[in-house]
Amino acid sequence: MLLLLQVHNTFRDLEESNILRSYTSDAIKEISMACQAFEVKESAPRTAVMALRTLQAGMTKIYILRLCSWMRTTAEEISKEETWIPVSILERKKSPYTISFLPLAFRSVIASAMDQISQMIQSSRSEAGKSEDMFVLLQEIEESVRLTFLNCFLDFAGHLEQIGSELVHNKSSQEILHLQNGYSHESEEKSSSDLEGSAVDSHQQLLLVLSNIGYCKDELSYELFNKYKTIWLQSREKDEEDSDIQDLVMSFSGLEGKVLAQYTFAKTNLIRTAVMDYLLNSGVQWGAAPAVKGVRDAAVELLHTLVAVHSEVFACAKPLLDKLLGILVEGLIDTFLSLYDENKSKDLRSLDANGFSGIFRDHIKSLSHT
Known part of the structure; x- marks a missing residue:
């Protein structure tokens, strides 16, 4: 038993840094072979066979748990x-x-x-x-x-x-x-x-x-x-197996939603700046029923932000493209409305129906062709 204790302690002293080396698993295989050799011999004491099996089980457990720890x-x-x-x-x-x-x-x-x-x-x-x-x-x-x-x-x-x-x-x-x-x-x-x-x-x-x-x-x-x-x-059980992978996927899904929100928030800030330039700094006189060309040129500049995001997401995370752009387009419309509310008594106070319709008509038309 003293020998078994010494062998057991030796395995415990093998830290995680050595666990992937072959001699650890080779030693367990040698113990298994010794067990098999003892079992076929009728003269072998039963206590010796049981002791070797106990040693094999203990060493296997230590080895696998060390692998888990290393992993x-x-x-x-x-x-x-x-x-x-x-x-x-x-x-x-x-x-x-x-x-x-x-x-x-x-x-x-x-x-x-x-x-x-x-x-x-x-x-x-x-x-x-x-x-x-x-x-x-x-x-x-x-x-x-x-x-x-x-x-x-x-x-x-x-x-x-x-x-x-x-x-x-x-x-x-x-x-x-x-x-x-x-x-x-x-x-x-x-x-x-x-x-x-x-x-x-x-x-x-x-x-x-x-x-x-x-x-x-x-x-x-x-x-x-x-x-x-x-x-x-x-x-x-089968239900438990399904639960494991579902929980794993749900964890990543929740994280995906969180990071997606961070990314879209960053891009929404850029879109808000682009919309402000479009509505307030483009030189278009919305209250005077502006020419379509003027609206179109300003809309093209506005679309550059969305096109850049589309290109970036398409190249890196294509499966998320539709979802992400949908969020940004909704944000774009909300930004239009909020900026109008903020400026309807100032820069956009003379915005008429024709000019207002021109904003969305030309913008949505341009968007549908991108």
Whole structure:
């Protein structure tokens, strides 16, 4: 028993930094082979066989739990390393989401650990039928793996949310500094911190975060869940399995809505500025039934903002294009109405029906052809 205790303590001393090395799993395989060799010998003491089986079960549990710990810790570490460089369409397997390398690095970490965990659990299942204790232990291990797997995704979602919040906060801080000092530090930050090919504009970076979230929600969560759910599937009901993936997707959906609101809010501010220029600074005399050409030229300038957003979203997060533009167009109409209410007794006090109709007629016509 002293020898067993020493072996057990040796395995406990193997920290997470060594857990992916082959000698750990090889040692467990050697113990399994020793168990099988003892079992076929009639002269082998039963207590020796039971002791080896107990050792094998304990070592398997330690190994898998260490893998789970390594997986969660490493996934958290890589989540902080955003380079803002979009990957190629081949790297993202023709996904419509233009993502950065961050979700792929996360997938690599999860796959590295879960592949080894899957192999270890498969080999342990054949032994679980020989012992009630081993069967119960295996169920406990499977549940631990399931929870760790799901928590890794939730942690990753939390990091994506934090990245988005920091972008919004930093952008607001830069705008305040710009107003206070009369200049911006943006160019200094770009030259010192950005890598070649990376997204440097805060709106583009926020859209990249949004695209990463959409990719995790629609593709990565299903891909990895369906690949590894067999690890814990035997001990869970079908309804529970569906609940797991639904909860995972709902978490990313909620986060997607939050970041989408941040992005559309930023773009709505730009649209409001464009509408103000259109209504108040374009030189069009709305109260004098202006010429269509004058309205058209001003409308083209106004549309540049929406066209730029359309191009940006189409290139980075195409699945969100209709939803996002719908929000912005609604915001555009609301902005028209609010600016009219604000200025109807001043700059727009002489706005007549013909001029007012010209605003929307020409604008909507132009919009329908973009």
